[in-house]
Amino acid sequence: MExxxxxxxxxxxxxxxxxxxxxxxxxxxxxxxxxxxxxxTWGLACSRCGKPDLEEAVLSPKGSVVAFTILHVPGDExxxxxxxxxxxxxxxxxxxxxxxxxxxxxxxxLTIGARVRYQQxxxxxxxxxxxADAPRAG
Amino acid sequence: xxxxxxxxxxxxxxxxxxxxxxxAATRVSMQAIRQSGLEPKDIGYTFVANCFGVAEHxxxxxxxxxxxxxxxxxxxxxxxxxxxxxSAALHEAFVQxxxxxxxxxxxxxxxxxxxxxxxxxxxxxxIAADYPFETHNGATFxxxxxxxxxxxxxxxxxxxxxxxxxxxxxxxxxxxNPHAHFQKEISMETYLASPVIASPLRLYDCCxxxxxxxxxxxxxxxxxxxxxxxxxxxxxxxxxxxxxxMQDRPDLxxxxxxxxxxxxxxxxxxxxxxxxxxxxVHDCFTTAEVMALEDLGFFPKGTAAREEFEGTTARxxxxxxxxxxxxxxxxxxxxxxxxxxxVEIFEQVNGLAKGREVPKTGTALAxxxxxxxxxxxxxxxxxx
Numbered sequence: 326m327e328x329x330x331x332x333x334x335x336x337x338x339x340x341x342x343x344x345x346x347x348x349x350x351x352x353x354x355x356x357x358x359x360x361x362x363x364x365x366t367w368g369l370a371c372s373r374c375g376k377p378d379l380e381e382a383v384l385s386p387k388g389s390v391v392a393f394t395i396l397h398v399p400g401d402e403x404x405x406x407x408x409x410x411x412x413x414x415x416x417x418x419x420x421x422x423x424x425x426x427x428x429x430x431x432x433x434x435l436t437i438g439a440r441v442r443y444q445q446x447x448x449x450x451x452x453x454x455x456x457a458d459a460p461r462a463g
Numbered sequence: 464x465x466x467x468x469x470x471x472x473x474x475x476x477x478x479x480x481x482x483x484x485x486x487a488a489t490r491v492s493m494q495a496i497r498q499s500g501l502e503p504k505d506i507g508y509t510f511v512a513n514c515f516g517v518a519e520h521x522x523x524x525x526x527x528x529x530x531x532x533x534x535x536x537x538x539x540x541x542x543x544x545x546x547x548x549x550s551a552a553l554h555e556a557f558v559q560x561x562x563x564x565x566x567x568x569x570x571x572x573x574x575x576x577x578x579x580x581x582x583x584x585x586x587x588x589x590i591a592a593d594y595p596f597e598t599h600n601g602a603t604f605x606x607x608x609x610x611x612x613x614x615x616x617x618x619x620x621x622x623x624x625x626x627x628x629x630x631x632x633x634x635x636x637x638x639x640n641p642h643a644h645f646q647k648e649i650s651m652e653t654y655l656a657s658p659v660i661a662s663p664l665r666l667y668d669c670c671x672x673x674x675x676x677x678x679x680x681x682x683x684x685x686x687x688x689x690x691x692x693x694x695x696x697x698x699x700x701x702x703x704x705x706x707x708x709m710q711d712r713p714d715l716x717x718x719x720x721x722x723x724x725x726x727x728x729x730x731x732x733x734x735x736x737x738x739x740x741x742x743x744v745h746d747c748f749t750t751a752e753v754m755a756l757e758d759l760g761f762f763p764k765g766t767a768a769r770e771e772f773e774g775t776t777a778r779x780x781x782x783x784x785x786x787x788x789x790x791x792x793x794x795x796x797x798x799x800x801x802x803x804x805x806v807e808i809f810e811q812v813n814g815l816a817k818g819r820e821v822p823k824t825g826t827a828l829a830x831x832x833x834x835x836x837x838x839x840x841x842x843x844x845x846x847x
Contacts, residue, residue: 339595366596366708392617392715394609395662396601401586403601411606411661413709421710425601432662437617450600 332369336381339367350445354420356382363420386443387456388416395432396425402449410435412453424451428458464561466684468694469844471499472802472809477644477675477794479577484516485524487676488573489531495678496532496569500691503532505682507565509539510555512548512572512798515587516541519575528571543798545591546747547833548572549677550702550801550840556681557700566686572803573676574796584672588797591834593708605669605748607709607835609661612750614715616663619765623663627654628772629749630667630791636778637788639819642803644673644794668749673794677802679809693813695805695827695844698734701727707837718836721758728828728841729760736760739843740823741782741811743804745832746789755830756784759841783821786811801831801840808844 337345337353342365345353356363357371358378365384370377392413399407403425410429415421427448429435440456473494480487488511496503511525521527525539544551549572556568576584589598592607602610615621631651637643649667657666687694703724706712712719729735736759744759746752756767761782770776776784787793787807790800808827810816829842 343595343599364711366593366711372706372711392610392614392709394606394613394664395659396603396606396609397658397662398585398603398605398660399601400589400598400603401582402599404582406601409601411601411610413610413715423597423600423602423708423710437613 333377333379335367335369336379342367346443346445346451352384352386352422352443352451354382354384355379365420365422382420384420384422385417388414388441390435390437390439390441391415391421392437393435395429406448412441414441414453422451424453426453428454465563467557467561467697468682468684468687468690469679469697469805469809470501470682470687470690470692470694471495471680472678472806473498474642474677474803474806475675476642477673477796480575480674484513484519484573484575484676485521485527488524488571489528491676491678492528492532492569492571495680498692499680499682501567501680501682503534505567506534506537506569508556508559508568509537510552510568510570511539511541512552512570512802513541513574514543514545514548514591514798515574515576518579518587544838545833546745546795546797547801547831547838547840548798550829550831550842551838553679553681553801553805553842554700554702554840557697560681560683567680567682569678569680570802571676571678572799572801574798575674576672577674596708596710603661605661605664608748608751609664610709611715611754612663615750615754618716621768623655624651625768625772626668626749626753627651629746629752630654632771632777633746633785633789633791636786636819637792640788640793642806643788643792644671645788645792664748664750670747670790670795673796675794675796675799675803677799677806679802679805694847695809695812696847697842698845699728699731699841699843701731702838702840703727704838705836707834709835716764717754717758718832718839720836720839721755721830721832724839724841725759728843732843734826734843738826739828740826741786741821742784742828742830743787743789743807744784744830746785746791747795749791752784752789759830778819778821786816786819786821801829804829804831805842812846
């Protein structure tokens with residue numbers, strides 16, 4: 326019989342993921358040692374191949390938009406921020422994350438394929454800015 | 464497996480309920496049982512579908528419903544699968560009856576959120592998405608479906624009017640459905656003039672928040688003997704799941720769970736899409752209806768929007784879709800929706816869908832999605 330000691334360990338918790346980007350500007354993710362899937366979503370096993378063999382992966386802050394919407398009617402955490410863009414971003418080096426772009430306020434401001442960069446902010450959630458607008462990494 | 468029938472199905476009027484979810488659920492359950500010709504005491508198990516009962520400060524509502532039906536000793540359980548809760552409950556009832564554990568089972572879904580303001584209701588809905596990875600990053604349900612729509616429209620250039628056609632059609636159908644939340648037609652001009660909620664989705668692309676309750680009675684053929692109403696034979700009861708998060712889906716052009724649930728259902732029923740006379744699909748947004756028709760296998764990818772625009776899916780078209788008005792216009796009381804799709808099919812088959820009859824009622828399919836496709840149910844029904 327398997328004991329709890331033998332359960333695979335997740336390299337980080339959901340809380341550590343949130344604190345990672347909110348407090349230290351790092352997007353923490355997982356990489357499957359078996360199939361190579363890279364993702365931010367928490368789990369004990371790979372959602373693609375099922376193997377419980379995930380390792381810590383620091384995700385790239387840069388990527389390209391694969392899908393987006395301009396939200397005019399937000400949820401309660403974002404009441405004073407609408408309109409803003411909600412984006413799915415394919416990160417350089419693998420992995421996708423969702424996030425929002427406070428500075429993008431109309432559909433003509435963004436296209437699928439646009440280059441974006443993660444930027445830490447005092448507001449909630451993973452936030453992106455257009456790569457051209459991002460301050461240069463020191 | 465025993466042949467299993469839907470022998471009764473009832474719904475209240477969707478929209479704003481004055482009574483509690485518990486009272487409404489008990490009322491539609493009594494109606495569905497009476498319609499079936501069975502007695503409450505014939506029910507062997509009650510499956511309650513409810514997602515946001517906490518908004519009414521009431522959990523464990525099954526025994527309260529059974530008590531109100533005069534059958535307090537009957538076991539019950541609450542099933543939660545977001546917007547697919549009552550089709551999930553129907554599946555559980557099917558398993559119990561087809562498997563021979565009970566002879567008859569009650570499925571009832573109810574939801575009430577109208578006593579909350581829009582912001583609170585939106586926030587309740589949002590807890591059915593992946594909270595830390597989607598909602599906390601700015602997502603709402605319209606936002607998530609709009610994101611899928613943006614990927615779809617990038618790949619398959621479509622005109623706004625093609626999605627507008629879905630809204631116009633479903634409102635025209637709901638105008639003839641006494642259970643519907645919105646009993647009024649809209650014009651393409653009204654659709655196009657409505658404000659953007661989450662681009663490219665306008666207000667009239669979106670289903671409303673509705674209260675509502677719907678119930679279905681399921682029983683074994685050998686137990687019913689001589690049914691009062693024309694029963695629906697359950698030929699397939701299939702469910703599927705998929706990766707929930709947008710960020711983990713390589714393909715954003717549809718819902719993978721719809722494809723896998725449909726494949727299972729058609730295999731179970733030994734049927735193909737061309738065998739289906741009419742269907743109820745999960746159109747929480749107009750774009751969701753278009754993608755569902757493709758994922759279910761009725762049209763090739765990228766072509767359903769044109770079919771909708773050309774009238775193929777109208778009530779009198781070649782393939783009537785959402786003759787009830789769909790979630791879009793009949794309304795979407797989350798946990799009552801799956802059961803209400805069966806109510807529509809039952810009413811069509813029994814000649815109760817006055818003024819919105821579809822031409823052929825030999826076979827029907829119901830498709831119900833949980834959230835953005837983490838769950839999906841597909842049921843296929845035929846006449847005896």
